[in-house]
Each structure stands twice: as C-alpha cells, then as structure tokens.
Amino acid sequence: MKGSFRQSMAWLHTWSGLVVGWLLFAIFLTGTVSFFRHEITLWMQPELSQAVVPANAISVAFDELQKIAPKARRWLIDVPDDRDPIAHLYIWRDPGELPDFQREELNTSTGEAVAARSTYGGDFLFYFHFDLNVPSIWGRLIVGAAAIIMLVAIVSGVITHRRIFKDFFTFRPWKASQRSWLDAHNILGVMALPFHLMITYTGLITLMFLYMPWGRDVAYDGDQQAFLSEAALSTVIPAAANVPDRLVPIEPLIEMAVDRWGGDAVGRIDVYRPGDANALIELTSSDSAAIAFHRRKILFDGNSGEVVSTTDNTQWAAETRGVMYGLHIGRFSDPVLRFLYFLSSIAGTAVVATGLVLWVAKRRPKPGASGKAGFGYRTVEALNVGTVAGLPIAIAVFFLANRLLPVDLAARADLEAGSFFLAWIVTILHPMLRPAARAWIEQLALAALLFAAVPVVNAFTTSRHLGLTLAQGDWVLAGFDLSMLTTGVILAWVAWRVGRKRSAAPAPYDSRANTSAAVQTSMEQREC
C-alpha cells in the first residue's frame, strides 16, 4: 500500500504524537529514572546508605510482626535484598480491630524501625510514572489512554518511514547526514524500536485488568477472586477458625523454597491468618530471580508446615502475562542489563522530545514573514520548553529539596513532592513570558546548573559526599552523584549548542517548506 495510506498514517502520526506528546515525555522520563528507584530512595535516605541485610533478616521481620500483630488477617513481608535493604511490612486486621492497615519499615540489621529522613524517595517518581499523582484510578486511565496512542504513534511512524527496512541495516556514521530533528527522531526511534514497542505494550499489560476487565467479568460472571485463584495470581484468604495456634518456624520453609527454586531467594512472604488454626504461609520468589513476575510460589499450611500447593508453569497465558509484566518493570535485570534498559528508555524519551521539537521546527514562520506566529504554535512551543527542559528541572529540584529541607520536618515528604510540582509549573509559565529560543537556553542552562549542584549540595548537607563514597566503594551514592554530574554536563553542552546555533548565520533556504500543508508531501519527498 503506497501513496494515500502512507499519507494518512503520516497525518495520524503527527497529530496523535502531538496530542499526548508532553504527557508521554513525562511518563517516559519518570519511567526511565524508575529503573533505579531503589537507588534513588537510598540516596534520598543517606542515613541508611550503609545498611546491610543480615542472613537472618526474615526471622527478624517475623519476630517484629509477632510483636506488633500476633493475630491479624494478613501479613506481607517485602524481603530486603541488595538493592533495597529495608524490610517493608504490611499488616491487615479484621474489621473492628484497629488499625485495619498498618505499614512498617524495618531495618533488619538493627531490628529497629527505619530511622531516616521521611521521604517518598524514588517511589514518588515511580508512582508518578503510572498514576501522575492524580487521585483514584483516573491517573492510571489517563496513562493507559496515552499508552494506546503511543502504540498508534509508533506503528504509524514505522509505516510512514518509507525506507525503514533498508535504513535498519544501514549505519554510516561517517556520512554527513543532515543534522535535522527528523534524523534524530528516526535514528532514536529505529535503533531501539523493539524496546519502544515492548515497553509500551507491556505497560498496558501491567494494568490490563483495569483497562480491559470485560473478558474476565463476563467469563467469571464478576467473580474476580475465582479468576485470580485459577490463574494462580492470588490466594484466597481463608476464613478464621478462631482457634489460636502457633505459626511454624519460617526458616525451614525458606530453605525448602530456595532449594526447590535452584538457589533463587525468597522475595515476598504472605501469611494469612497468623495466630489462627487456619493459617497459611505463601512464599514467592524474588523479582530479581526470573523474568516472569511472581510466578513461582509455594503455599504452606501455617501450623504444620506442609506444602498445600505450588504454582506450576504449564499455564502458558498466565506465564506469558507474567513475563510481559516482568519485562516492563525490569527487576530481573542485572546492573549491565539495567543500564541498557536505561539507555533504551532515554532513547524513547528523546524520540518523544525530538518529535515535539520537530513539530515546531516544521511550522516555524519563514524568515521575513509578517505577523506573529499563531496562538497554537506558540502554545506548543512554550509547552515544549516547559516539559522537555522543565521536567528535568523539576526532578533536580526534587533531589535538591531532599537535601535542603530540615531532616526532622514532619511534612518533608510532601514538601519535596510539592517542590517538584511547583518547579514544573514555573518552568511551564517561564517560556510564555520569554522568546522561545531564549527560554530554551535559559531552562537548559538552569537544568545543567541544578543537576551539577546536586552532588555539591550533598557534600555540604550530609557526610556522604562523593569523595567518601567513591573511596568506600558505595556505588549507590557515588553512582547517583556521578550521574547527576554527567547529566549536568550533558545539559550544559546542549544549552551551549542551542546558543551557538542561534547566533550562527541563518541556514540557506530549505526546500522543505515550513507550512503544514506541505508536510505530507515533503515527508514523502524527503527520504524518511
């Protein structure tokens, strides 16, 4: 199919990309940094940076739970590991007993609650990535709609790219290609195309029961729990026998599980009805051990320690869904693979950013044209600056707020989050008051300054500065500080390039017309 089909796909790509471009940039950028959310949280709680996970971590957690909630509806232990050294404990009680939900963060090496500054840490950016900090399910719905439109944009972009197969296998960096935004957009899109398709589609899959519950609802007549049990996605909490009974020691169960899983660690422990005769203990293998998310579980009788059931992997669809979920969150990845995830995700973020800039560049009024650019054009340009340069500024402000706000301030977690949003609002308003080209340079330069300032402020406000962390081999904190510096340097270089380009002589007349009516034909003529 040629000609008009490609033209309609080009139109669809341009406008679907524009409508959700800023939102997608925010989702992609915060998703990118979320691959390191535990590291970010550790940096934001430097008091914990040298916490170790002892061999008896799970026993310590169990003892704590026995102390706080000897009888409950459910316990959940998020087992600490090398990336997240804190044990996260969750307690659900029956209606009538308070508090009905309780959450504790336990430092298992001391057996005490975590004593570090209150912060949302990397979880703030992680949650923003899929719910935009919008209440209830609305944020997730908005992100889901953006994800479908992203898929449409990717596929229509591939269709529009006429020589994509030929270009796929051509790499001639020595050939002086036109350094245009379109080239950058295409290269970044094509080089990581499998990743972009995968991450977008699997993102939808992670929340598919929110977006597409109808198959389950009709097939199971609304009985969600029956579906979850059959698909081995969750266990039914047994009714209370109201007969008190002791839980078995957990250590032999863990040994059995680790042995069964070929040495892979336990990542999560659910105890249903602890202290009751109907108690059940469910062990789930660690997220870092296998791609498929939460697909290896063993259910034990809580009082006798006998195996009640194990999940098998003959359920192909459920296993596939688990793999898709695992691919999206990437927790199975080792540091090298995680870094590749990060690079590919940066490329995806840049695809969105270059697309937004390209939209503006193609519609720039010709030099010498009379009159000001229209309201729509100027709005897009302002939002471009405020999002592509402004969101990084907001992230840097978030990190700086963590170091600058008083440690014992009660509401500091919310204040850190508030400073993120305040900074972003300012960066969106700023380009509405400045000429666009100046606004770009100013914001990029400010972003560079703020990122470079993070390790400096760290040095002045904590004892875990870069010189010390490098010497001690504390790669979480040192790596974070170095990444901030690197980001600052890169942004400074970009700001410098933009500034230089602006002061250079105007380019010779470009036969690619700037009006949108000619975009379709020009994209046809241009070998894109």
Next chain:
Amino acid sequence: MDGGVAGLRAAVVSFARVRRAEFQKRVSGAMKDRFRWIGVVSRVVAAAFGGYVLSSVAAISLALALPMARSEAVLTGSMVSFVVYVCAVLWVFAASSAWRAWLGLGIPAAVLWANLLLFQPAGLS
C-alpha cells in the same frame, strides 16, 4: 487567522483532500470544509470509543471461545485486545471516508456481539 489553528485546518484539509480524490470517483457533489471537520471529529470518536468497544467485544469473545482453561482464555483474550485496539485506530484513519471507518468497526463488533448473544448465552450478564 490564528497560525496554529490554520495549521491544523490545513492539515485536515490536505488529509481530506487525499481521501476526497478517491471518494469523488464514486460520489458526485462538492464537499464543504466543515463537512471535512465533521469527518475528522467523527473519526476521532470512532477510534477512541468505537475502537474500545470493538476490542472489548473481541476480549469477551476470545475469553469465551478459546479452547483453553477459562483463566487462560481470559488472559489471552485481554492481551490480544490491545492489539485489536491499535489496529482499529489505524483502520479508522486509513479508511477512505468516515462512514467506512465506522462500518469497519461496527460490522465486526456487531457480528461478534451477535455471536455472543446467540451461541454463548450463559456467558453474558
């Protein structure tokens, strides 16, 4: 006129102009600009809501009809439905007219729905 809106209008007009060439082989009479606006709005509605309806009906149909365990069929149908949604959106904007766009979604959805009503009565609430 406002540059951004003019740009959007020009894009709409050029898009519809391409479609028009084929359409006018079969249909006589002039098409006014505002008729094209309606066409684009119609397609957006078709893509967003019609596409969702079609993919939902596909998810339900697959969940009930696939020859595998019930939970497996539900999972498969739901995962496939997102692909259906993307294809539906592409169809809507590739179709030569807004009418064809709606028909291309409506007819398969109606066929699947009728099949559900007639042959899977136990499944539908």
